[in-house]
Amino acid sequence: MEYPRITSRRNPLAKAAAALAGSARERRERRRFLCEGARLCRDAAESGIRLEACFFTAQAMEKYPEYLKAVLTRSKEAYEISQEVAQLLSATKTPQGVFCVCESPASRWENVTGLAPEGPCIVLEDIQDPGNLGTILRTAEALGRFQVFLLGNCCDPLSPKALRASMGAVFRLELSLESSPERLLALLHGRGYQTHGAVPRESARKVTEVDFSKGLHSIFIGNEGSGLRPGTAAGCGDCVTIPMRGRAESLNAAAAATVLIWELARGERSHGG
Amino acid sequence: MEYPRITSRRNPLAKAAAALAGSARERRERRRFLCEGARLCRDAAESGIRLEACFFTAQAMEKYPEYLKAVLTRSKEAYEISQEVAQLLSATKTPQGVFCVCESPASRWENVTGLAPEGPCIVLEDIQDPGNLGTILRTAEALGRFQVFLLGNCCDPLSPKALRASMGAVFRLELSLESSPERLLALLHGRGYQTHGAVPRESARKVTEVDFSKGLHSIFIGNEGSGLRPGTAAGCGDCVTIPMRGRAESLNAAAAATVLIWELARGERSHGG
Numbered sequence: 001m002e003y004p005r006i007t008s009r010r011n012p013l014a015k016a017a018a019a020l021a022g023s024a025r026e027r028r029e030r031r032r033f034l035c036e037g038a039r040l041c042r043d044a045a046e047s048g049i050r051l052e053a054c055f056f057t058a059q060a061m062e063k064y065p066e067y068l069k070a071v072l073t074r075s076k077e078a079y080e081i082s083q084e085v086a087q088l089l090s091a092t093k094t095p096q097g098v099f100c101v102c103e104s105p106a107s108r109w110e111n112v113t114g115l116a117p118e119g120p121c122i123v124l125e126d127i128q129d130p131g132n133l134g135t136i137l138r139t140a141e142a143l144g145r146f147q148v149f150l151l152g153n154c155c156d157p158l159s160p161k162a163l164r165a166s167m168g169a170v171f172r173l174e175l176s177l178e179s180s181p182e183r184l185l186a187l188l189h190g191r192g193y194q195t196h197g198a199v200p201r202e203s204a205r206k207v208t209e210v211d212f213s214k215g216l217h218s219i220f221i222g223n224e225g226s227g228l229r230p231g232t233a234a235g236c237g238d239c240v241t242i243p244m245r246g247r248a249e250s251l252n253a254a255a256a257a258t259v260l261i262w263e264l265a266r267g268e269r270s271h272g273g
Numbered sequence: 274m275e276y277p278r279i280t281s282r283r284n285p286l287a288k289a290a291a292a293l294a295g296s297a298r299e300r301r302e303r304r305r306f307l308c309e310g311a312r313l314c315r316d317a318a319e320s321g322i323r324l325e326a327c328f329f330t331a332q333a334m335e336k337y338p339e340y341l342k343a344v345l346t347r348s349k350e351a352y353e354i355s356q357e358v359a360q361l362l363s364a365t366k367t368p369q370g371v372f373c374v375c376e377s378p379a380s381r382w383e384n385v386t387g388l389a390p391e392g393p394c395i396v397l398e399d400i401q402d403p404g405n406l407g408t409i410l411r412t413a414e415a416l417g418r419f420q421v422f423l424l425g426n427c428c429d430p431l432s433p434k435a436l437r438a439s440m441g442a443v444f445r446l447e448l449s450l451e452s453s454p455e456r457l458l459a460l461l462h463g464r465g466y467q468t469h470g471a472v473p474r475e476s477a478r479k480v481t482e483v484d485f486s487k488g489l490h491s492i493f494i495g496n497e498g499s500g501l502r503p504g505t506a507a508g509c510g511d512c513v514t515i516p517m518r519g520r521a522e523s524l525n526a527a528a529a530a531t532v533l534i535w536e537l538a539r540g541e542r543s544h545g546g
Contacts, residue, residue, distance in 0.1 A: 135525060142517050142524040143532075167525075208539070243542065244415050251415040252408060252440075258531040259416075266481070269516065 033158040038064035043168035050103035051075040057097030091160035121218035134165025141169035144265035197236035204241035212267020224253040306431040311337035316441035323376035324348040330370030364433040394491035407438025414442035417538035454505040470509035477514040485540020497526040
């Protein structure tokens with residue numbers, strides 16, 4: 001099959017796709033995002049994300065025929081692109097040469113008040129680094145079945161960096177967006193959830209002392225540098241901390257989240273048996 | 274106090290310092306490494322690392338006077354450098370402008386057979402990404418008191434990226450280098466250690482089923498892509514795995530290490546009471 005070719009970086013379709021990679025605002029306003037990489041594009045397609053257009057290089061077609069086949073059968077449009085255009089679209093130095101403009105699933109994430117979560121919840125407040133956000137989402141997907149809330153001003157989970165770090169977890173997770181801590185706390189408390197705010201404070205309750213196997217639990221994890229907002233921490237039922245031997249500041253944000261998610265997952269497992 | 278100034282990127286001292294940042298071989302042969310950042314240089318100084326020479330910009334002296342004071346009192350030599358030279362020495366786009374040429378502690382790490390570890394051990398085999406290695410060392414320092422072995426062909430923990438990710442943990446940890454899995458397994462078994470090889474295999478023993486609170490334990494963690502070498506996994510007393518709900522491949526190397534180190538630390542805590 002022959003595909004239309006795009007060889008110029010000034011091609012309007014290429015420029016519009018590149019703009020999605022570069023700007024969260026562009027993604028929000030056009031309700032689209034750019035997915036890069038053979039595996040990630042295939043994951044998007046198989047997770048029910050709608051593919052508007054696929055862009056691929058001739059080299060990528062030789063190297064990733066299986067992945068590309070899965071993508072091309074689901075994409076409304078498809079274009080063969082030059083290496084030069086691949087460089088324009090790519091966030092990496094050596095692009096694989098596979099890209100998709102996808103419909104954003106973010107509108108599904110917005111109806112928080114209609115949510116009726118029944119399992120453990122992870123709340124991420126003001127996470128700023130896309131690599132951290134993606135890694136935490138990836139860990140959440142691996143370790144359990146969680147409802148994940150992005151609270152306050154988190155970075156965009158659909159940015160190229162966050163997508164890459166999440167390994168596509170963002171397509172498969174139950175994700176929700178909520179700007180107001182008060183509203184989210186009220187929702188969770190209203191549904192019978194215990195709310196635990198994670199803080200790096202030795203005097204807080206040790207996370208190992210919480211019995212996650214009984215009842216409904218949610219853990220609130222804050223910004224990399226400044227932690228939870230004071231109001232959010234104060235609104236949680238209790239504050240929990242990771243007991244440490246070394247210096248408290250020596251656990252990075254993603255590692256701290258991993259420990260907390262793991263502890264929550266432990267409880268979930270003994271729930272389910 | 275006045276310090277000699279270096280303003281040219283061709284200055285031999287500046288070039289020699291930059292070479293340490295760029296090459297593991299250079300670090301090995303000259304038994305020196307380059308430490309970057311106000312906090313990290315201070316941490317090195319306070320951890321008993323010998324500082325051969327400090328390089329700092331005038332701007333850094335204004336911005337980090339306390340950190341620099343701690344560094345300068347312990348450094349044999351010190352030079353004020355231009356922004357241009359700071360760029361040459363730096364691994365980042367916007368350098369803080371503080372650098373130290375330090376004596377490598379690696380010779381202390383080499384006498385493995387003389388070791389008599391008594392607490393939990395973490396063995397990292399063939400870890401290739403300096404960011405992962407640094408992060409894992411940082412997590413190990415935060416969560417417990419571990420003897421850490423770098424086994425086989427790990428990347429250099431004294432590279433700029435590994436140092437930065439470790440937040441100086443590499444200066445404070447009990448670290449050992451060993452090239453031979455057989456030798457390390459024999460050492461640990463000889464000292465009464467249980468040896469657990471971490472594998473991403475559902476059929477392996479769940480790490481949650483190991484009672485780390487009794488006896489001496491070591492966990493072997495393998496390469497990011499290919500895991501433990503088959504011979505190493507086979508030589509371990511048992512193989513353990515992290516129980517997952519999601520796809521096994523969706524936990525990244527640093528997150529998997531965090532869970533394993535956390536479980537080991539849990540046991541250590543109940544040991545000590």
